[in-house]
C-alpha cells in the first residue's frame with residue numbers, strides 16, 4: 001500500500017512540474033515577443049503544481065489512515081511531503097535555470113515595491129541581433145541555440161537577423177533602418193550574437209549599430225561570441241567600446257564559444273556543453289537585472305545623454 005501511495009505522489013508532483021513548460025509554451029504562442037509575462041505565468045504554473053502536490057499529500061494521508069492506521073499513514077504523508085519539497089527545490093540545469101530567477105524582484109530600493117507582484121521582468125522586451133551575414137555562415141546555428149535556451153527559460157525574444165536587413169551605405173533613410181530603429185527602441189535588453197573577423201567584429205554589424213543613436217542609450221547589451229581559439233572575445237571587447245560610446249551598458253559576463261564548428265556539426269554531441277549553457281543562463285540573469293533596473297531609471301528620469 002505505501003508503494004502505491006508513493007507512486008501517486010510522484011505522479012502528482014510530476015504533473016505539477018509538467019504544467020510549467022506546457023503553460024509557458026501555450027502562453028508564448030499566444031503572446032509572442034513578450035519577455036517576462038511567460039515567466040510570471042510559469043511561476044503561477046509552478047504554484048498550481050505545488051497545490052496539486054499538496055492536495056495529493058492530503059489524499060495519501062487520509063487513504064493511509066483508513067487502510068493502515070495512524071503510524072504508517074503519518075509516515076507515508078511525511079515521505080510524500082519530503083518528496084514534494086525535494087522536487088520543489090530541484091532546479092533544471094542549463095538555460096532553463098535562468099527562468100527561475102528572472103521574475104525575482106531586484107534588491108529593494110527606496111520607493112520601489114518589493115512584494116511578489118512587483119516582479120522584475122513581467123513585460124521586458126529582449127532583442128537578439130544575429131551579427132553575421134555571409135553565405136554559409138555559422139551565426140544562425142548559434143542564434144538558434146540561444147533561442148532554444150531562451151525558450152526553455154520561457155523568455156521570448158525578437159530575433160533580428162542582420163542578413164535580412166539592408167542598410168544603405170550612405171547612412172540615409174531606409175525602411176530597414178526605420179524598422180531596426182523601432183525594434184531596438186522597443187527593446188529593454190539586447191543580446192548580440194557575434195563572430196570574430198580579423199580580431200574584431202564584422203562591418204555590417206557596425207553599420208547597423210551606427211545607424212541608430214538614442215535607441216541604444218541606457219540599455220543593457222550582452223554578447224554571445226564565437227570564433228577560433230579566442231572564442232570571439234576580441235570582437236566582444238571591440239564592441240564594448242562602441243556601445244560605451246552610445247551610452248549603452250555592456251554586461252560583464254560573456255558567453256564565448258571557441259572552435260564551435262566541429263562539435264556543433266556532430267549530432268552525437270550535445271552542443272554547446274553544460275558549462276556554456278549555464279554561462280548563458282547566468283548572463284541572461286544579469287542582462288534581465290540590468291534591463292529591469294535601467295527601464296525603471298529611464299521611466300523615472302529621461303537619460304541625460
Ligand SMILES: Cc1cc2nc3c(=O)[nH]c(=O)nc-3n(C[C@H](O)[C@H](O)[C@H](O)COP(=O)(O)O)c2cc1C
Pocket residue numbers: 132133134136137138139140195196197198199200226227228229230231232
Ligand atoms: C574574413 C574572416 C576573418 C576571420 N578572422 C578571425 C579571427 O581573427 N579570429 C577568429 O577567431 N576567427 C576568425 N575567423 C573565423 C570566424 O570567426 C568563423 O568563420 C565564424 O564562423 C564566422 O562567423 P559566421 O560563420 O557566422 O560568418 C574569420 C573568418 C573570416 C571569414
